[in-house]
Amino acid sequence: xxxxxxxxxxxxxxxxxxxxxxxxxxxxxxxxxxxxxxxxxxxxxxxxxxxxxxxxxxxxxxxxxxxxxxxxxxxxxxxxxxxxxxxxxxxxxxxxxxxxxxxxxxxxxxxxxxxxxxxxxxxxxxxxxxxxxxxxxxxxxxxxxxxxxxxxxxxxxxxxxxxxxxxxxxxxxxxxxxxxxxxxxxxxxxxxxxxxxxxxxxxxxxxxxxxxxxxxxxxxx
Amino acid sequence: xxxxxxxxxxxxxxxxxxxxxxxxxxxxxxxxxxxxxxxxxxxxxxxxxxxxxxxxxxxxxxxxxxxxxxxxxxxxxxxxxxxxxxxxxxxxxxxxxxxxxxxxxxxxxxxxxxxxxxxxxxxxxxxxxxxxxxxxxxxxxxxxxxxxxxxxxxxxxxxxxxxxxxxxxxxxxxxxxxxxxxxxxxxxxxxxxxxxxxxxxxxxxxxxxxxxxxxxxxxxx
Numbered sequence: 001x002x003x004x005x006x007x008x009x010x011x012x013x014x015x016x017x018x019x020x021x022x023x024x025x026x027x028x029x030x031x032x033x034x035x036x037x038x039x040x041x042x043x044x045x046x047x048x049x050x051x052x053x054x055x056x057x058x059x060x061x062x063x064x065x066x067x068x069x070x071x072x073x074x075x076x077x078x079x080x081x082x083x084x085x086x087x088x089x090x091x092x093x094x095x096x097x098x099x100x101x102x103x104x105x106x107x108x109x110x111x112x113x114x115x116x117x118x119x120x121x122x123x124x125x126x127x128x129x130x131x132x133x134x135x136x137x138x139x140x141x142x143x144x145x146x147x148x149x150x151x152x153x154x155x156x157x158x159x160x161x162x163x164x165x166x167x168x169x170x171x172x173x174x175x176x177x178x179x180x181x182x183x184x185x186x187x188x189x190x191x192x193x194x195x196x197x198x199x200x201x202x203x204x205x206x207x208x209x210x211x212x213x214x215x216x217x218x219x220x221x
Numbered sequence: 222x223x224x225x226x227x228x229x230x231x232x233x234x235x236x237x238x239x240x241x242x243x244x245x246x247x248x249x250x251x252x253x254x255x256x257x258x259x260x261x262x263x264x265x266x267x268x269x270x271x272x273x274x275x276x277x278x279x280x281x282x283x284x285x286x287x288x289x290x291x292x293x294x295x296x297x298x299x300x301x302x303x304x305x306x307x308x309x310x311x312x313x314x315x316x317x318x319x320x321x322x323x324x325x326x327x328x329x330x331x332x333x334x335x336x337x338x339x340x341x342x343x344x345x346x347x348x349x350x351x352x353x354x355x356x357x358x359x360x361x362x363x364x365x366x367x368x369x370x371x372x373x374x375x376x377x378x379x380x381x382x383x384x385x386x387x388x389x390x391x392x393x394x395x396x397x398x399x400x401x402x403x404x405x406x407x408x409x410x411x412x413x414x415x416x417x418x419x420x421x422x423x424x425x426x427x428x429x430x431x432x433x434x435x436x437x438x439x440x441x442x
Contacts, residue, residue: 024430090429090434094429104328107324107328111324117426198431211405213309213310218402
């Protein structure tokens with residue numbers, strides 16, 4: 001059975017709640033830590049505890065992707081990681097392009113996890129003539145106007161926006177015109193794209209708001 | 222009525238779903254864009270559309286915090302922002318400390334939104350002797366061992382971890398010992414803290430996984 005055939009037997013995305021996908025990332029992170037600690041098998045209770053969710057939630061989330069637990073034994077850690085990464089489609093390389101080589105963009109270009117997790121940043125774009133041609137962490141900064149050519153040449157499918165807020169929409173337009181299928185937006189603003197393009201927002205501030213809200217409530221007790 | 226009295230009349234955090242707090246951040250972001258475009262009043266349908274949620278969800282989320290809409294008119298944009306920021310406890314300054322002055326830490330120190338949104342980074346810590354004493358974006362990098370002293374002196378309540386993965390737990394321990402009430406963790410690992418400390422994780426990868434998963438599903442159609 002090829003990879004594609006395997007994927008075809010998996011449930012369609014519409015059946016899987018967004019929150020499950022989000023928790024899957026946590027499960028994978030925790031399972032990888034377990035592997036590095038030499039743990040080979042884990043039952044759902046300690047796995048749930050390490051992930052800050054309850055055990056029935058873990059079982060329910062995993063059930064979307066197949067039957068993994070062995071009664072009286074638990075989950076085989078390495079095999080569960082392999083199954084989950086395959087189910088998510090992250091057991092392959094994803095070629096990505098970053099737009100906006102400022103402080104945050106540079107930090108992302110140098111972030112070891114992107115390559116480690118298969119999200120290879122192979123293109124770096126900026127519209128600032130002082131940045132174009134510069135080499136940042138081994139990657140040459142290319143003029144945003146050349147995006148389509150580079151996206152085709154390098155087989156880029158995902159764009160990462162790290163521009164200032166006011167340039168995010170234009171960056172998104174360039175990425176869409178160049179043919180990427182998904183966008184990860186770090187700029188603190190909503191962007192408008194055609195319906196067939198997936199957009200994910202990395203919003204630090206909703207996390208800070210949640211902290212502020214919880215602390216405020218505690219202080220009033 | 223003082224600010225504290227106002228807050229006391231608000232519902233307790235346990236009654237408000239986490240997802241609502243998350244969406245509130247989006248509503249505030251969109252409402253602020255509307256203000257900058259000169260919009261004074263908006264009804265829930267276009268507000269919902271701009272936020273990528275449905276109108277009944279918007280009404281339900283806002284209802285946790287009071288009655289804001291005016292029948293036949295809609296929401297007064299500026300007044301709604303003021304009410305929501307007050308309800309979240311973000312209409313005041315929050316003093317924060319950043320631990321780990323690498324690429325990502327430097328990008329955060331220079332990120333204009335933190336100060337703009339009242340989350341003022343007033344302390345920068347690192348354990349690298351080559352970084353200690355250096356001034357980064359106007360802030361002197363202080364030795365992590367001096368954290369307690371600085372947190373007390375500067376009235377810091379929230380810690381931001383931007384260390385490499387393997388140093389995140391130690392950074393968290395320093396922050397907890399120094400007396401912060403909440404932690405925003407950018408390092409891609411779970412951290413262990415006492416129950417009364419709030420932790421939020423900024424995880425780029427779950428967003429990338431969601432993109433990869435959705436694109437993979439589309440490609441199979």
